[in-house]
Amino acid sequence: IIILGIESSCDDTSAAILKNEAILSNEIAGQKVHEAYGGVVPELASRAHQQNILPVVDAAIKNAKIHISDIDAVAFTRGPGLLGSLIVGTSFAKSFALGLDIPIVEVNHMHGHVLAHFIDDIENNELKEKPSFPFLCLTVSGGHTQVVLVRDHLDMEVVGTTKDDAAGEAFDKTAKLLGLPYPGGPLIDKYAKEGDANAFKFTKPEMANFDFSFSGLKTNVLQFLQRETKKDKDFIEKRLPDICASLQKTIVDILFDKLIKAAKHYSINEIAIAGGVSANSGIRKRLLEEGEQRNWKTYIPKFEYCTDNAAMIAITGRFHYLNGKFADQSVTPQARMKI
Numbered sequence: 001i002i003i004l005g006i007e008s009s010c011d012d013t014s015a016a017i018l019k020n021e022a023i024l025s026n027e028i029a030g031q032k033v034h035e036a037y038g039g040v041v042p043e044l045a046s047r048a049h050q051q052n053i054l055p056v057v058d059a060a061i062k063n064a065k066i067h068i069s070d071i072d073a074v075a076f077t078r079g080p081g082l083l084g085s086l087i088v089g090t091s092f093a094k095s096f097a098l099g100l101d102i103p104i105v106e107v108n109h110m111h112g113h114v115l116a117h118f119i120d121d122i123e124n125n126e127l128k129e130k131p132s133f134p135f136l137c138l139t140v141s142g143g144h145t146q147v148v149l150v151r152d153h154l155d156m157e158v159v160g161t162t163k164d165d166a167a168g169e170a171f172d173k174t175a176k177l178l179g180l181p182y183p184g185g186p187l188i189d190k191y192a193k194e195g196d197a198n199a200f201k202f203t204k205p206e207m208a209n210f211d212f213s214f215s216g217l218k219t220n221v222l223q224f225l226q227r228e229t230k231k232d233k234d235f236i237e238k239r240l241p242d243i244c245a246s247l248q249k250t251i252v253d254i255l256f257d258k259l260i261k262a263a264k265h266y267s268i269n270e271i272a273i274a275g276g277v278s279a280n281s282g283i284r285k286r287l288l289e290e291g292e293q294r295n296w297k298t299y300i301p302k303f304e305y306c307t308d309n310a311a312m313i314a315i316t317g318r319f320h321y322l323n324g325k326f327a328d329q330s331v332t333p334q335a336r337m338k339i
């Protein structure tokens with residue numbers, strides 16, 4: 001089975017070709033236009049998707065070395081995401097499939113982040129092991145922070161979620177307070193490597209069950225920076241690595257407190273991470289450490305399958321396809337969509 005995957009939920013236009021469970025190509029066009037605004041501007045994102053989608057799909061087909069008539073189905077992100085962005089991918093998928101007379105499969109973007117673990121991935125000449133069910137997946141991205149109980153490929157339950165900002169927003173918004181450009185998450189990660197994680201202490205929220213909150217941290221960091229820069233106007237410049245390392249440690253602690261609690265509660269030791277923020281080196285390191293200590297089997301997706309990509313949409317589409325679950329041509333995108 002060959003599936004064309006299309007992802008356009010936020011600011012990356014991506015197309016991938018999946019043959020059975022192996023990725024033949026995974027093309028991604030990012031959008032630089034948003035940098036100047038310190039965040040994604042929905043209207044500009046939608047316009048850039050319109051420009052990018054055709055060349056990206058074209059490149060995916062060429063690089064996969066297949067013919068357009070080899071494609072069996074088109075899987076696309078229906079939601080959640082920015083409506084204007086989703087419309088471009090959805091409309092394209094529908095018309096492309098209509099032209100070829102092949103079925104379409106709608107995909108929930110958050111299923112995609114989790115199921116990225118099921119892409120055939122070769123490491124050291126060996127097929128990387130995939131999680132076995134049930135497993136817990138900590139999905140941390142620009143818009144979501146979820147502890148997901150995964151019972152089967154398409155049987156998932158969100159057992160913990162953020163009540164305000166997502167982990168990615170916690171990184172990006174505090175990075176902005178430090179004067180770092182958008183998206184600041186990867187930069188915090190970079191500077192944290194040279195800093196002392198115990199230099200400063202930031203607040204951790206008290207949240208029930210397996211839920212998260214990050215808005216208090218943002219306020220705490222703002223007040224901390226105002227206080228310190230009043231004393232020394234060059235404080236941020238002088239202590240950037242220490243601030244970043246301490247911040248990253250706090251965010252990682254908040255995430256792992258709940259992940260550990262959930263693992264104990266459900267007696268599950270198959271533990272995965274997913275989403276753009278799972279690219280963070282502090283999170284990856286901590287997962288391996290906890291795994292060693294707690295006898296967890298841990299799973300980390302390849303870097304290119306962490307941030308938004310169409311490969312994860314194609315693999316999710318494959319599971320729907322195998323279940324015979326196809327979408328109708330009347331399908332419309334959904335900005336908000338539950339797992």
Ligand code: ATP
Binds near residue numbers: 080142306308
């Ligand atoms: P969602 O999937 O919830 O709709 P999204 O798709 O926009 O959101 P992703 O692309 O999965 O989000 O992730 C983007 C986020 O990941 C950004 O907030 C970015 O700062 C963060 N991020 C990427 N790399 C790192 C890193 N190394 N450290 C911390 N954060 C990172």
Ligand code: FE
Binds near residue numbers: 113141
């Ligand atoms: Fe995403």
